[in-house]
Amino acid sequence: MSTPDLSKPYEPREVEERWYEFWERNGVFAASDEPGDERPAYVIPMPPPNVTGSLHMGHAQRCTLEDALIRWYRMRGYNTLWQPGIDHAGIATQTVVERQLQREGKTRHELGREAFEKRVWQWKEESGGRISLQQRVLGASPDWRRTKFTMDPGMSVAVREAFVRLHEEGLMYRATRLINWCPTCRTALSDLEVENEEGANGELFEFAYQVDGEDREIVVATTRPETMLGDTAVAVHPEDPRYTSLHGKFLVHPFVDRRIPIITDAILVDPKFGTGAVKVTPAHDFNDFATGKRHQLEEINIFQLDGTMNENAGPFQGLDRKRARTAVKKALEEKGLTRGVKPHQLTLPRCQRSGDIVEPMLSTQWFCKMGEMAKEAIAAVETGRTQIIPEEWVKTYNHFLENIQDWCVSRQLWWGHQIPAWHGPNGDIRVARERPPECTPENGWSQDPDVLDTWFSSALWPFATLGWPENTPALQRFYPTNPKQESDLETGYDILFFWVARMMMFGLHFMKEVPFRRVLLSGLIVDETGDKMSKVKGNVIDPLDLIHGAEFTEIVKKTLPGAPEAEALSKFKKAYPSAAAMGGHFPAFGTDALRFTLATFPPSNKRIALAPKRLEGNRHFINKIWNATRFALDQLEGYSWQELQQPRALYNRWILSRLANASRIANAGIHGFRIDEAANESYRFFWSDLCDWYLELTKTVFAEHSPFAADRDETRAVLAYVLEGALRLMHPLMPFVTEELWQRVPRPATRSASIAFGPYPGASEEKYRDLLAERDMDVVASAIGAARTIRAEHEIKWAHAVPLEFRTDAPEIASLLERVAFSAQVLTKSTTLPAVARLGGPRASGTAVSVVATYAGPVEVLVGLQGIVKKDEELARIERELKRLDKDIATVDKKLSGKGFVDRAPKEVVEQARDQRTQMLAARARLEESRRLADEL
């Protein structure tokens, strides 16, 4: 094998761009539904990004976590399906295209429905695939051949099937009730699409209604004076003595020709609030609507669909809501009916999409009955058929489903799945999979113009993407009805209700089985100061800018378009203090560094603060992997892979044990959705164990005239084994750099074409676990560490050779240290005299000493510093060490003498404490001896 041409620093872009195509060409991502394929299946339905969307940090996080899981399962021999797709995103997309039209001075109504839909499709074709391309940059490995768009013909079949079945079962019905109406989007919304903005400053406005035929009045309080135009009653509490004399009387509406009754209602009215009298507007308030039903009140709608006042508003007709409010107040004032204003905090219901204030409106819509399905979805989690991780979300999930209202699924939009219902001339309605032959336009039939909520099709995603309602091989293989299937749904907790809960309900309903075995919820990426990323704040970061590098001035042009550059820059730097310290731009961190960084956060953190500084550190890590591998390849030149024999040398046994340990932690971490644990252990293992210790120690083996030359063959075999294993260990987190290096590294002939096919280290490494080697290596490492400390404290130049000696009373430790003394010598850079390990014996004067407590007793570390070590300094140093030891001894003593510790603590814990005490006392005795010797300097 020829030495690969590896340039010195790692250049991510150059490397990363090469491998994606290679993976696709080699079918790495492909899921198989061939009948002969016996592998167990593993499935993740990818949350389909919006067709309007472009890549943001959330996608990068999805990709990092899901790809890590998928690659891990794939490497372990699973038949993996990561199901990709795109969501048509009804309101969002329609809004975008309408805005385009607006710029051309057109409206969708001028265009007409058919032309408009064509236009949206055209736009989808142009830009809809962009995000998939961007996901490739992230190294995502879904089976692209199976990509689905929620408006694909197959998906439409599934949507119609689901709708019709629900209707047949009586679970899909049409009803006229109060719904959330967005006057800007001009459509009904589900409860979830309404965001309640808390703490808005409003006012509580009080005005009087005159009692009909009497010179009396009743004062009501309202936050929305304009709705009084739709008032059809005033309610008081039945037991409120202030109003008993008014029960059954009528009031005169000051602006419209209407007498409104005074009613008593104990549910609606809290006598302690306001004036104790409530105006009732059944057509525009959810409480009032219920009250109206209790008292058979008239429901008077006062709004047009665009939010302006209709003919029922009398003199105010035509005004929009805000104007109407002012006008009503003014008119009441003129009539002398206002009775005061108090400031009042209120929550404003806003449309998730447009931000407009949502209006409760009386409307006829399609509703999906949720009660029974919700119960099943709760039960499925309770019985563990689906596990929610982290578990703390179960409460939230249950609370949502226990209180769920029927789902308003119809939207007055043009972009989406048109509802498969046909309206006849006499108000007949036919629901069917296809237009029934008799329901022709000529006969006066027309299809319901409304479309379904985007989330309706999303709720079918796990099985509709597999071909449902047909019982396809893919459906049989990849839906959890297959017992040889494992599956996870990974997503941000923000769509737990929108998507996850609904998939649970529909999966259970239509497939009679949960749609996935586990729900993995992760937190949201926020800026470095903990604020949500948003365009307004100018703190949005495009993952591609981190991957390929970008000038801050370019970034803020995108995040705050149109804003003055200085202002935008200052906002950006405030949001990312560690970026500000980088100067004016992000360097190209590369995909692996970005993914690794995202992987190091526990997914369960609700907020994940993106600190660019961490990216820098992890880019350095990748560079370290690159350079370490280059170095190892030099050592392995001419090596051809051979079966690994059980090695003899301590450091070889040790590093194999450490790899086994790291593999164990990584496997447990990824499986338990603690990918951060896998990432951190990979980092620690590679940098600390492999680079800092193992590679340094092996330098002494490969050095000329090494006394360990006999271990060279063994060490090469171990190095090759560990290097190849370490790359596989890290592949799910850093796919590109590991593939690039793995392709150049010696490996068994049995391996496949790509590292992506694994195997993932685990069981086969376990047999090299060697706790004795780890224990011994600890002794060696701390002895060497003590020697380094002495050198550093006395400021011995690196190149200056000084004798090193270890002394111990334990023969086994002495021989252990004897064996590593040469390497210790290299690691502490004392070049002329060989370091030695001794049992007892006299000590040369002019040595600095440190004592290391080990399992077999203290080890004295002696560094000959004749002419350098100063008596006072040495004594002071020893005193410091003694002090530290005394503190530790006191801690253990306190514990051991503590009431009940010896009797009640576990035996191992007590024993460990006693051992520690013995060792520390022995070390202390040695140190005191050293102090006497130092005193003689």
Added chain:
RNA sequence: GGGCGCAUAACUCAGUGGUAGAGUGCAACCUUCACACGGUUGAAGUCGUAGGUUCAAGUCCUACUGCGCCCACCA
């Protein structure tokens, strides 16, 4: 009104009842032959506050404070 989360080194964060950890930053030294995107050593902690349980609490319980989020139709 109900629910959830967070608070540990200067910063970003791990921590699973048993001697407080990492990365970054900081200080000193080192161009040393894979890597200065590096190496060695070091300093740095009232684990938010107050109680409680326990032989033992950063970890479990209670209350409180601060920050953040979600749900809810109170005029």
